[in-house]
Amino acid sequence: MSLHNGESGDGANRWYDxxxxxxxxxxxxxxxxxxxVREQLPDLVAGSDVLSRPENRTVKVPVRFMEHYxxxxxxxxEQTGAGQGxxxxxxxxxxxxxxxxxxxQQGGGEGEGGITFVLEFQxxxxxxxxxxxxxLPNLQPKEGSAVEEDTLIREGWxxxxxxxxxxxxxxxxxxxxxxxxxxxxxxxISNEDLRFRQLARRRxxxxxxxxxxxxxxxxxxxxxxRKLAKSFFFWALQGIRRQFSSIETVFIAHxxxxxxxxxxxxxxxxxxxxxxxxxxxxxxxxxxxxxxxxATYNCYLFYATDGHNFSEDRSRATDQLLELxxxxxxxxxxxxxxxxxxxxxxxxxxxxxxxxxAGIPCGSYSLTREADIWPAIKAFFTDQxxxxxxx
Amino acid sequence: xxxxxxxxxxPQIESLARELGLHHFPVDFEVxxxxxxxxxxxxxxxxxxxxxxxxxxxxxxxxxHKMGNSKIFEVVFPxxxxxxxxxxxxxxxxxxLVVAHVLGHADxxxxxxxxxxxxxxVGYHIVEQAAAHAHRIEEVMETEGARRVEExxxxxxxxxxxxxTGQPLERPAYRPSxxxxxxxxxxxxxxxxxxxxxxxxxxxxxxxxxxRQAMHIPPHPERDLLWFIAHYAPEMEDWERDIFLxxxxxxYYFQPVxxxxxxxxxxxxxxxxxLLREADFLPSQMYVDCMKTHSDVVRPxxxxxxxxxxxxxxxxxxxxWEKLTEDKGTEAARDIxxxxxxxxxVRNYLDRSLAEELGLFVYSAKQNGEIRxxxxxLHELHEAILAPKYNFGAPxxxxxxxxxxxxxxxxxxxEGDGRGLDVDRARHVLEYIDxxxxxxxxxxxxxxxxxxxxxxxxxxxx
Numbered sequence: 001m002s003l004h005n006g007e008s009g010d011g012a013n014r015w016y017d018x019x020x021x022x023x024x025x026x027x028x029x030x031x032x033x034x035x036x037v038r039e040q041l042p043d044l045v046a047g048s049d050v051l052s053r054p055e056n057r058t059v060k061v062p063v064r065f066m067e068h069y070x071x072x073x074x075x076x077x078e079q080t081g082a083g084q085g086x087x088x089x090x091x092x093x094x095x096x097x098x099x100x101x102x103x104x105q106q107g108g109g110e111g112e113g114g115i116t117f118v119l120e121f122q123x124x125x126x127x128x129x130x131x132x133x134x135x136l137p138n139l140q141p142k143e144g145s146a147v148e149e150d151t152l153i154r155e156g157w158x159x160x161x162x163x164x165x166x167x168x169x170x171x172x173x174x175x176x177x178x179x180x181x182x183x184x185x186x187x188x189i190s191n192e193d194l195r196f197r198q199l200a201r202r203r204x205x206x207x208x209x210x211x212x213x214x215x216x217x218x219x220x221x222x223x224x225x226r227k228l229a230k231s232f233f234f235w236a237l238q239g240i241r242r243q244f245s246s247i248e249t250v251f252i253a254h255x256x257x258x259x260x261x262x263x264x265x266x267x268x269x270x271x272x273x274x275x276x277x278x279x280x281x282x283x284x285x286x287x288x289x290x291x292x293x294x295a296t297y298n299c300y301l302f303y304a305t306d307g308h309n310f311s312e313d314r315s316r317a318t319d320q321l322l323e324l325x326x327x328x329x330x331x332x333x334x335x336x337x338x339x340x341x342x343x344x345x346x347x348x349x350x351x352x353x354x355x356x357x358a359g360i361p362c363g364s365y366s367l368t369r370e371a372d373i374w375p376a377i378k379a380f381f382t383d384q385x386x387x388x389x390x391x
Numbered sequence: 392x393x394x395x396x397x398x399x400x401x402p403q404i405e406s407l408a409r410e411l412g413l414h415h416f417p418v419d420f421e422v423x424x425x426x427x428x429x430x431x432x433x434x435x436x437x438x439x440x441x442x443x444x445x446x447x448x449x450x451x452x453x454x455x456h457k458m459g460n461s462k463i464f465e466v467v468f469p470x471x472x473x474x475x476x477x478x479x480x481x482x483x484x485x486x487x488l489v490v491a492h493v494l495g496h497a498d499x500x501x502x503x504x505x506x507x508x509x510x511x512x513v514g515y516h517i518v519e520q521a522a523a524h525a526h527r528i529e530e531v532m533e534t535e536g537a538r539r540v541e542e543x544x545x546x547x548x549x550x551x552x553x554x555x556t557g558q559p560l561e562r563p564a565y566r567p568s569x570x571x572x573x574x575x576x577x578x579x580x581x582x583x584x585x586x587x588x589x590x591x592x593x594x595x596x597x598x599x600x601x602x603r604q605a606m607h608i609p610p611h612p613e614r615d616l617l618w619f620i621a622h623y624a625p626e627m628e629d630w631e632r633d634i635f636l637x638x639x640x641x642x643y644y645f646q647p648v649x650x651x652x653x654x655x656x657x658x659x660x661x662x663x664x665x666l667l668r669e670a671d672f673l674p675s676q677m678y679v680d681c682m683k684t685h686s687d688v689v690r691p692x693x694x695x696x697x698x699x700x701x702x703x704x705x706x707x708x709x710x711x712w713e714k715l716t717e718d719k720g721t722e723a724a725r726d727i728x729x730x731x732x733x734x735x736x737v738r739n740y741l742d743r744s745l746a747e748e749l750g751l752f753v754y755s756a757k758q759n760g761e762i763r764x765x766x767x768x769l770h771e772l773h774e775a776i777l778a779p780k781y782n783f784g785a786p787x788x789x790x791x792x793x794x795x796x797x798x799x800x801x802x803x804x805x806e807g808d809g810r811g812l813d814v815d816r817a818r819h820v821l822e823y824i825d826x827x828x829x830x831x832x833x834x835x836x837x838x839x840x841x842x843x844x845x846x847x848x849x850x851x852x853x
Contacts, residue, residue: 020426020430021441022433022445022449022452022453023446023449024441024446025442025443025444025445025449026446026447028441028446028541029443029444029446029450030446032443066443066444066447067816068443068444068545068548068549069816069820069823070552070816071549071785071786071812071813072786072813072816073786073808073810073811073812073813074810074813074839075758076809077757077758078755078756078757078758079755079756080754080755080756080765080775080778081753081755081756081775081778081779082751082753082754082775082776083698083699083701083751083754083764084692084699084702084703084707084752085691085692085750085752086698086750087698087750087752087754087764088764089752089765089767090763091763092762092763093698093700093754093762093763094760094762095760095761096761097759097760
C-alpha cells in the first residue's frame with residue numbers, strides 16, 4: 001500500500017497537468033453548437049442584441065447547451081419523490097408558480113438542456129456563412145474607380161540589407177556555388193554569400209468606399225424603429241466592408257436639423273420634434289463635397305426613417321436626393337415602422353419612388369420586425385448587383 | 392510531497408481497519424490536483440473515451456465548483472489494487488478522513504456480492520481497461536474520422552444503461568431453438584409437473600415434416616440493447632461493434648456502483664467515523680477537525696435549509712448502518728453488506744422508526760410547480776427513494792424483433808414503467824441508433840392516453 005504524489009518529479013503521473021479532457025470535450029460541444037447555430041444563423045443575428053460589440057468585430061449569440069438524448073419517461077402530470085426534513089403530510093413546500101403570460105405551457109426545457117450560455121462569433125465568419133447561405137452577389141464597384149496607392153513589395157536582391165530580409169535559400173545557393181568552385185574552403189557561409197531581399201515602391205489599385213448612413217431620429221422614431229434601422233445599417237455596412245479594402249463611413253442623424261456623429265454615438269442619439277428629410281440629405285451632400293471625390297470612391301447612401309416628413313419639405317427633399325444620388329453607386333431606403341399595412345406608402349417612400357423613376361439605382365425596403373432584416377439585406381445586394389453600370 | 396503526517400497515518404489506519412475486520416484488496420493512494428478530480432467525477436473513470444456530452448457535464452461541474460457548491464473529497468476505483476485519489480488542496484484532516492472512508496469502500500467492493508459478481512465479469516483493472524478503450528477509440532478517430540466515431544458514441548453512450556447484468560459479459564449468440572435440433576429431453580421432476588398448467592393443452596410435438604422454422608430473433612425480449620446491436624446489426628463495421636462493446640463493458644462496471652450507492656457510501660461513512668473514533672494515534676484536535684468534515688459530508692440538507700427534496704445517500708446509508716450495527720452487531724451488519732443491494736437494503740432495513748427519526752417523507756410535485764408532502768406508508772417511502780434507481784435509472788426498453796428485412800423493432804414496457812416515453816427524446820435516440828443500424832428502426836411505446844404508438848427516427852416522420 002502506498003501513497004503516490006501526482007506531483008512527484010518522475011513525471012510518470014503528470015500527464016493530466018498537460019491535457020484537460022474536460023476542456024477538449026467542452027470545445028467539441030461548442031463546435032457542435034456553432035454548427036447548429038450556423039444553420040439558423042440569419043434568424044439569430046437578426047436579433048439586435050448581437051450588435052453589442054461591433055468594435056471587437058465579434059457578436060455574442062445566446063445558445064443552449066446541447067442535450068445528449070437518452071430514453072426517458074414522459075413528464076408525468078404529478079411526480080413523486082422522497083425528501084427529508086421538517087415536512088408533515090399536507091405541508092406545501094413550494095406554492096404553485098403563476099404561469100407567465102406569453103410563455104407556453106410547454107414543459108421540459110429543465111435541467112441541462114435548459115441552460116443557456118453565450119458564444120462569441122467572429123463577424124467575418126458570420127458574413128462568410130451568410131453570403132454563402134443567402135447566395136448574395138458581390139457588390140459592383142464603379143468602373144474606373146480604382147485608386148492608385150503606393151505599396152511596398154519585395155523585389156530583387158542585394159548583397160547588403162537588413163537582417164530580417166535575409167534570403168536564406170538564395171544565400172545557401174551562393175554558398176554551395178562558392179564551395180563547389182573552391183573545394184578547399186571550409187567556411188560554410190561567407191559574407192560574400194549573403195543575399196538580401198529588396199523592397200520596391202509600386203503603385204497598386206485599391207478599391208475605396210464611402211458609406212453614408214442617414215437616420216431620422218425625430219420623436220416618432222421609437223426604440224423599435226431605431227433597433228431595426230440599426231440592424232439594417234449594421235449588416236449592410238458589414239456586407240460592404242467585406243468587399244472593399246478601405247471604407248469610410250459617415251453617420252448623420254436628423255430631425256429638422258442634421259448633425260454628423262461618430263459611429264459609437266450614432267445609435268444613441270435621441271431627437272425631439274418633427275422631421276425634415278432634406279436637412280439630413282443636405283448634410284450628406286456637404287460631407288461628400290468636402291471629403292470624397294465621387295470619381296475615386298464607391299459611394300453608398302442608406303436612409304432609414306419611419307416615412308413621415310413635413311409635406312412642405314417634399315420638393316426640397318426630392319431635389320436634394322436627386323442631386324446626392326448622382327454621386328452614389330446605389331441608394332437604399334429602409335422604412336422602419338410598426339404596421340404591416342401601408343408598406344412603402346408614405347411621404348418619404350414617395351420621394352424615393354421619384355428617384356427610381358428618374359432611373360437612378362436605388363432600392364426601397366420595408367422593415368416592421370426583425371424577420372424583415374435579412375430579406376431587406378438580401379434585396380439590397382441583389383438590387384445593387386442587378387443595376388446596370390452607371391454611366 | 393504529500394503531508395508527512397498523512398503518510399504516517401495511512402498504514403496505521405489500515406492496520407486498525409484490519410483489526411476491526413475490514414477485508415479488502417490493497418489500496419493505491421494518489422494525490423492529485425482538483426482539476427483532475429473534477430474530470431474523474433465527470434467521466435466516472437480517470438481516462439475515458441472522448442465525447443462532447445462529457446464536456447457539458449464538465450463545464451457544469453466547473454461552474455458548481457467555482458460557485459463553491461461542490462467539493463470533491465475522494466474517488467476510488469475498486470479493483471486489485473483499488474485506486475484511490477486524494478485532492479492535494481484538501482487539508483490533511485480532510486484527507487485523513489478520506490483515507491478511512493476509502494478503506495470502507497475497498498471493504499465493501501471486496502465483499503458485496505453485486506460488486507464481486509461485476510468484478511468477476513469485468514476484471515480487476517477497469518481503470519487500465521477504460522484507458523485502453525479510450526486509446527483505441529482515439530486511434531479509430533485517426534483512421535475513420537472523428538465525426539463518424541462520434542456518431543457511434545452518440546448511439547452507444549445514449550444506450551449505456553440498457554444492459555442486462557443478469558447475463559454474462561462474454562455472452563454467446565442465441566442458440567437455435569431446441570425444436571429445430573435434437574429431440575427434447577424428457578422434462579424431469581418439477582418441470583414435468585408444472586411445464587403445463589392445469590387445463591392447458593400439452594404442446595403437440597412438432598411433426599417430422601413440419602417446416603423448419605426460422606428462429607425468432609431475439610428468442611426472448613432482449614434488454615441488453617448494446618449487446619444486441621453489436622452482435623446483430625446488419626451492416627456495422629468491426630470498429631463500431633468494438634465501441635459498443637467497450638461502452639457496454641464500462642456500463643457493467645458502473646452498474647453496481649449505481650445500484651449500491653446508498654449502502655456503499657453509508658458503509659464507507661460508517662467506517663471512516665468508526666476508524667477515526669478508535670484511532671488513538673490521532674491527535675485529539677485532529678480528530679475534532681476530521682469529524683467536522685464528517686458532519687459536512689453526511690448532513691441531510693445543504694447549507695441552512697431545513698428541508699431537502701432529495702435524500703442524501705451518504706446520510707441515509709450512514710444512519711442505517713449505524714443503527715444496524717448497534718442493533719444487530721458488526722458481524723450481522725457485514726452479512727447484510729455482503730448480500731444486499733440498495734433495493735434489498737432499503738426495503739428490508741429502513742424501518743418506520745428510523746424513517747421517522749430521519750424525517751423522511753414522500754412529496755408530490757405538480758406541473759404548476761406546487762410541491763406538497765403527501766401521506767405515505769413505509770412501502771411508498773421505500774419506493775419513492777428507490778424509484779430513480781430502477782433499471783439502472785432508465786426506462787425498460789427491449790428488442791422485440793429483428794425482422795427478416797433487417798428492421799429493428801424495439802418496445803418499451805410502458806405498463807411496467809407506468810407511462811410512455813418522452814416522444815421527442817426517444818425520436819432523437821432512434822436517430823442515433825438509425826445511424827449505426829442502417830436499416831429501419833421502430834420503437835413502440837404508449838401515448839398519454841395509454842394507446843400504443845410507433846416511433847421512428849425524427850427524420851422518418853410522415
